[in-house]
Structure formats: structure tokens, C-alpha cells
Amino acid sequence: MTQLQFNLDMDFLKDSVLNSDLNTVVKSALVLVLNEFMEKERDEYLNAAAYERSSDRIDYRNGYYEREIVMSVGKLTLKVPRTRNGEFSTSVFEKYARHDQALILSMIEMVVNGVSTRKVTQIVEQLCGETVSKSLVSSLTQKLDPIINTWANRPLNTTYYPYIFLDAMYIKVREHHQVVSKAVYIATAITEENKREILGLSVDHVESYESWSRFLQHLKSRGIQSPKLVISDAHQGLRKAIQREFIGTTWQRCNVHFKRNIIEKLPKKDSGDFRLMIRRIFDAVTLEDMRKFKDELMNQYAEDRRYEKALTVLDEGFEDTIQYMNFPKGIRVNIRSTNSLERLNQEVRRRETVIRIFPNTQSAFRLVGAVLMHYQENDYSKRKGLSR
Structure with missing residues (x-):
């Protein structure tokens, strides 16, 4: 075992102790230990101590240079030994690089x-x-x-994803000395083993057919096959992109968004019975009952002009909103809405709110991507697709 000897600056240490600057004492002690350790390393490399004549000597001393290292007690400035040929290298910085x-x-x-x-x-x-x-x-x-x-471009061709969820959220980014709004596209999925997975993200200027198409084409280039069902809101550009890029795939309109769209069209007063009938429709356990209850609602309020807009929304979007009923009973509760993706968006929003305005698009992609990776590794992948 290498024996270390120290030439202590006792006046400096005594002054530090008397002035109760414990942090300075610790730093000074560490500097002494590490400097002496490097000195011994150089002796072993040279095969000769200072001023020693030896036929086994490899090289000669050539002074020192200063280098800083950050440790838990703070920044230390060390005297690193050198040799003439410059081939000596201390292991101190390698050992403490982990700090x-x-x-x-x-x-x-x-x-x-x-x-x-x-x-x-x-x-x-x-x-x-x-x-x-x-x-x-x-x-x-x-x-x-x-x-x-690497994560955002990883291959997706080793797993089949029968259910894919798509959604967008908006953030503020500084661009050309202006603050602009940009859309963050996020895709998640449920595998055939009923496990959730975050597929990817993209940051684009606006939420449009063209930008959604680019995002879906990127997923396809990574190996995504057309799923059985895509769940999203009713954005026209998104719907068109899904139809074009995923031929043969069924589209499921988010159940929660749809009911919200209907309620927004209701009169402010005396709509309690209407709301109960809406709930009755979507609480039904068979497609036949859902359609039956929907027809009853349409007939009951057909002559009341106060409900005309709400009935139009219900009638036009109903079939797209009940597509989940064509799939196995155990998975229906998880594929009827984008709620799981909305919760993920909230995790992103919670961190994005602190920043408020991103300095550029890359920084936005970096933070959102890091949050999604962290969420996937620590929480999302542990959840089963099926609700508990």
C-alpha cells in the first residue's frame, strides 16, 4: 500500500480552525491528500523518487500545472505533476470524474x-x-x-400496436425575436400485451393536416403498422391525416371530448334531463342499447329548438364515438377516450409552466422529450393498458 507523507501548511490550517471555517479545512485537507497522491503516482511511473539516481528511471520530473475539480465540498484547485515526455497521467481525475x-x-x-x-x-x-x-x-x-x-427515433417495428392515441398541446416559443405558439404532437399506444407505451413526439408550427401527416409518416418510417383503432379528438386535419396514412384503420372520437362538445351547445337552464339521457346512452353495455337510447333522446327533443345544436352534434358524431364497442369488453374503457394521454400532457405541462417561454424549438423538444422518457421509464411502462 502506498504510504503518503504530507508537508502541511500548519499556519493556514490553524487559522482556518480558529476561525471555525470547517469547509475551508476540509477543502485544504483534500487538496493536500490528492496532491500527495498524484506525487506518489508520478514517482511510481518514473521508477525513481525525487533526486534519486536509478538505472530504472523512465523519465524526469517537469514541474506542475493547476487543474480544478468539482467535488461535493466545492471546487478544488490541484497541482498536477508533469513529466518531460508528457506521457504521465494521474488517475485522480478519472476516479473523481463521477463527482x-x-x-x-x-x-x-x-x-x-x-x-x-x-x-x-x-x-x-x-x-x-x-x-x-x-x-x-x-x-x-x-x-x-x-x-x-435516439429515443424519439427508435425502431417501432418489433411490436404491434393495435390502439394508438394522438393529441396535441400548445406551448410558447421564442422565434425571430417574437413569442409564437407551437404545437407539440404526442403519440401513445397500448400493445397486444395490454401495456402502455409512449411512441414519440414532434414540435411543429401549427396543428394542421400537413403537420399531422408528417408526424404519422415519421411513425411509419420507424416501423409502425396500421393499428386497429386510432383514438383522438375531432380535429379535421388530424382526421384527414389518419384516413390517409392509416388505411383500413377505424377512428374513435374521444368520448369525453364528444360529450363536452354536446354539453357546450345546451341551454344554460333546464337541461338536467337531457344530460341524464346523454349519460344513459354512454353507460349502456351494448351497441343496440346505445343506439336505442340515442334515438329516444333525438325523438324526445326533436321539436325543441333550444336543443337543436346539441342534437346536431350528437347525431353527426355518434357513430364515430361508439366504435370502441366493437372491440373486446375488457379493453373498451381504455380506448373510448384520450384520458390517459391527457394525463401525460398534464405531466408535461406541469414542467413546461415553470419555463413559460422556450428560447427555441430545440429546447422545447428537449424538455418534452426528457419528460416523456422519464415518465415512460418510471411510470408509464409499469401500467397495464387495462384499468384497475
């Missing part, structure tokens, strides 16, 4: 979990006694880019 890496990963994770860059700099300063700039935190988060891009 730097842990700090970086912690900073990144804080940002992903919705902590503002300003708050991150304050936390790091409290933990390490060192100040980091907001620009440093931002640059560190860019280390996520290759990881997120």
Missing part, C-alpha cells in the same frame, strides 16, 4: 423536473459553494439531445 458527472446529471434532472435554471444555480451554489451561470445549466442540458433524439 462532476453526478453534479451534471443532478442539474439536468432538476431542469427536466421543472426547476428553473435560475433556481438550479442557487441550489448548486448552496450544495457546492460555487456559482454556476444560467448559460452553463442550459449548455449542460444539451447533453440530453443525442439521448432524446
